[in-house]
Amino acid sequence: MIELDRLTKRYGTTVAVDQLTCTVQPGVVTGFLGPNGAGKSTTMRMMLGLDRPTAGDVRIDGEHYDRLRDPLNHIGALLEAKAVHPGRTAYNHLTVLAQSNGIPQKRVPEVLDLVGLGSVAKKRPKGFSLGMGQRLGIASALLGDPKILMFDEPVNGLDPEGIHWIRNLMKYLASEGKTVFVSSHLMSEMALTAEHLIVIGRGRLLADTSMREFIKENSRSYVRLRTPEPERMRDVLATAGLTPVATEDGALEVDSVESDRLGELAAEHGLVLHELSPQQASLEEAFMQLTAEAVQYHAHGTGKGA
Known part of the structure; x- marks a missing residue:
C-alpha cells in the first residue's frame, strides 16, 4: 500500500504537487493519470525518495522509503528504463541490484526469462x-x-x-x-488495464475512483438510433418528454434514457429501427472532460503548412 498525506512539492514559486492525499490499494491495478505538467513524475519520485517533499508525507507500507531495508524487496519501480550502465551486461546489471538488496542470485535468470531477455542476458544494454x-527495466522492478x-x-x-x-x-x-501503480498517457491501454484511477491536474487531486465510475461521472452516455421515419420518431420522443439530437448521418441521439425504453416506444408506434445502440464515452473522452481546466500546455492549430 502507498499512502500520500497532503503531499506537497514546490520549486521556488511553482507548486508541482499540491496537498495530494490518496491511498494506492493492493489487489487492483491503479492508473495514475494527468495532463503534462500535472505533477505525476514528481509524485512518483517523492514516493521513491528521489525528491524530498516540501510538506506532507508519503509512506510505503507504513514506512518512509529511505527507512526500508533492502527496498527492492518492498517496492519495485520502472521510472526510467535507460537508467543502466551501458557497458554492463543485462545479467550483471541485475546481479548488482540483487547483491545490494539481499536477493538470491537465482532470481536474476528467472526475471530475465520472465521478461523475454534470457537469450540476450550477456549482451550490453x-x-x-x-x-x-x-x-x-521491468525485470529490475x-x-x-x-x-x-x-x-x-x-x-x-x-x-x-x-x-x-x-x-x-x-x-x-x-x-x-x-x-500495482501505473502511469501512462495511452488512454486506450489504460482502459484495458486499470480498475481504479487516481487523476491529478496542476498537482491537485481531481479524482480517486473506479474506472467505471470515472467514465460514468465525467462523460456523456446516450443511445443512438436510426429509423426510415426520423420525423415521426422525433414526435414520439417529444411526446415522451425526450429531446433527440440529429447527427450528420441522419441518426438520432437521445440522452437520459435506456435503449430498452426507446425500443418499446418505437414498437408501440409501429416504427422500424435500423439501429438502436447504447453509446458510452471512452476513458480518453472522460479524461479530457475532467482535466480541461487543468491542462498546462495547450497546442493550437492543426499543424498544416508547418
Missing part, C-alpha cells in the same frame, strides 16, 4: 532497442518479488505482443494481492 530496454510495483509508461517501445504481455502481467500481479 547500449545495444538494446527501446522495447528491450523497457523489458530490462520484479527482481525482489516486491509487494508494491510502480510503472511509469511501461508499454513505451513495446511491440503488440509485449504490450499484451505487460498488461496481463500487471493484472496477474494485482490478482496476487500486490499493489
